[in-house]
Amino acid sequence: MSDFVMPSLGADMESGKLVQWLVKPGSVVKKGDVAAVVETHKGAFEIEIFEEGVISELCAKEGDELPVGAPLARLVRPGEGSAASKASTIAPEVIPVSAPIPAVEVERTAGTVAAPSPPLIQPSSRPKASPAARRKAGELGIDLNTLKGTGLDGSVTLADVELAAAKGGPPKTPSSAAAPAARRRGFDPDEMRLAIAAAMSRSKREIPHYYLTNTMDMSRPLAWLESFNRQRKPEERLLPAALLLKATALALREHPQLNGFWEDGRFRPADGVHIGWAISLRGGGLIAPAIHEVDTHSLQSLMAALRDLVGRARSGGIRGSEMMDPTFTVTSVGDRGAESVLGVIYPPQVAILGFGRVIERPWVADGSVTSRPLITASLAADHRASDGHLGGLFLAAVDRFLQEPEDL
Incomplete structure (x- = not known):
């Protein structure tokens, strides 16, 4: 078992925000696979896994601000045992591996769960996509929900957006043309x-x-x-x-x-x-x-x-x-x-x-x-x-x- 931690992306970084998971418990990963998107004062960066194995547990939720070195996920390396048994022990706020994982960001539904049941995680309407793909889709007015992603676990890549644009583009979101361009996320x-x-x-x-x-x-x-x-x-x-x-x-x-x-x-x-x-x-x-x-x-x-x-x-x-x-x-x-x-x-x-x-x-x-x-x-x-x-x-x-x- 090894920890996938918040990386240091430079001497001027003390913490980062976990913006998006691109893996889930049970995902098989290898060295170089992009597992998450982390936001710092310098922008959003795709964070890679540096080991081969199976994701057994997500230790952080999307939106969490974490210091450098804090565990983001746990990885079962080859030969260390069943990832499924590890995944069954994940914290209540993380969707278990047996449940379907929608390619979206999640947010806690506050005040709607009766004790002693754990808080529920409800999916938002936001699809998984790399930062570059999300930004390009916003510029072109392309609704990411209409695209089939070819990235890890079905995430939409920049190439998917550019291909859709080259083909004339899928239906646009109603407000995309009128909405002002958003300021670059994570960059101040x-x-x-x-x-x-x-x-x-x-x-x-x-x-x-x-x-x-x-x-x-x-x-x-x-x-x-x-x-x-x-x-x-x-x-x-x-x-x-x-x-x-x-x-x-x-x-x-x-x-x-x-x-x-x-x-x-x-x-x-x-x-x-x-x-x-x-x-x-x-x-x-x-x-x-x-x-x-x-x-x-x-x-x-x-x-x-x-x-x-x-x-x-x-x-x-x-x-x-x-x-x-x-x-x-x-x-x-x-x-x-x-x-x-x-x-x-x-x-x-x-x-x-x-x-x-x-x-x-x-x-x-x-x-x-x-x-x-x-x-x-x-x-x-x-x-x-x-x-x-x-x-x-x-x-x-x-x-x-x-x-x-x-x-x-």
Whole structure:
């Protein structure tokens, strides 16, 4: 028996609200299955199971606000016995496995149950759907009750909504056209700013930062990028961000002392290069979900992963695992940003790399002054885990990899 707990989706998270269950007692799950939707100050996130087994008990109800680490459900692992016998002991407010579970949220019916009977749970009219699917359906005026979900336990996915829209859409709810667009559920810009401020204050208070900068000539990578993109469709073209990410990942592979976590008074190296890419949200605020195993991606697959990540971050489709395990963070201000950026380390990580915008500047090459597109890379690192010598070698490695774009 093991507990499925409220995960920590970042150093600035203390608690989360259980918005929706996507499993029920008796559900067979495997690693990577989405089991619940949890809401934090940064939005709604799909939370995955990290073990194989059978759900025996739901320990929390939809709508509960729970601290990080609190049990959400209990899981019977293979070989541990019958899940059915475990499920029969679930708390009265949870529907037993033998009863049909409607794909809806539930709410307690107050004051209608005579003692000593336990309170009843009555289903609402709200169907199971992922946050992204619910938001898209609201934008298109599609009634989720009319869709057949293809997700886990029949939940409606974003693909189901988009397919319905492509076919002309099922009947719309009567008030959907007239109703104003709802504010993004679970996302409050003021709350996010407070949470970011708390995490960054903790970082600056507890982490002895040191900063290094290096200016890099982008002539070769940009020329190669232009040649690569010339014969490709727009959706297949690369952006400079893909080169920056891949060069950073390869440099981290050479210098793993910057890729990991400071925990319990010591550095713990990461088991992979999972780079958190800082994404500004349209409503304000910032999140940095991870792209996993960046050093193993081709540039094309990395670009596809980056586009997918940014799109889901801004539409509410980020998974909990993508928030839980970045091992290093990259922030880029883009082509309309500042010339450089000095990042603040996101604990328990030990470093962050910032890229400014590419600008034309005088540059000395082969003994003469010429105009070149340059970018400033700025490393902030934890002096408990590394020092300036290592940081300088890391920045030099990033530059070296960028100068050989065809090998990335």
